[in-house]
Amino acid sequence: MELLTLYLLEWLDARDRTYEEVMETWHTPIHVFPFGKKSIADGFVTRGLSNGSEVIHLASGGATVLRKHLVPRNHGNYLKVVS
Numbered sequence: 681m682e683l684l685t686l687y688l689l690e691w692l693d694a695r696d697r698t699y700e701e702v703m704e705t706w707h708t709p710i711h712v713f714p715f716g717k718k719s720i721a722d723g724f725v726t727r728g729l730s731n732g733s734e735v736i737h738l739a740s741g742g743a744t745v746l747r748k749h750l751v752p753r754n755h756g757n758y759l760k761v762v763s
Contacts, residue, residue, distance in 0.1 A: 685719055689746040692725065692738040699727070699734035 688706065691697075697705075706716060719725040724742030728735050738746070 685724070686746065686749050688716060688719060689724060689738060689742045690750075692736060693743065693746055696730070696735045696737050699736060702736050 691705075702716070716725070719742065720727065722741065723739055724745060726737045726739045728737060
């Protein structure tokens with residue numbers, strides 16, 4: 681599991697995001713978003729419409745992967761990389 685993918689899933693877990701917000705936050709200098717595209721292809725993330733805007737959601741598959749990589753602590757969760 682790529683760490684950037686886990687960060688994306690964790691970020692989406694807080695709330696749905698607009699497509700524009702996702703692209704603004706996760707753009708790269710070469711304008712490629714490979715881990716995001718892979719997240720959609722792998723069923724971790726879905727795209728939909730809300731109030732006329734494209735919205736990115738954490739899918740149930742993404743939530744399952746995210747929970748596998750979160751370690752509960754007294755003051756919240758943190759990600760761990762599990763191969």
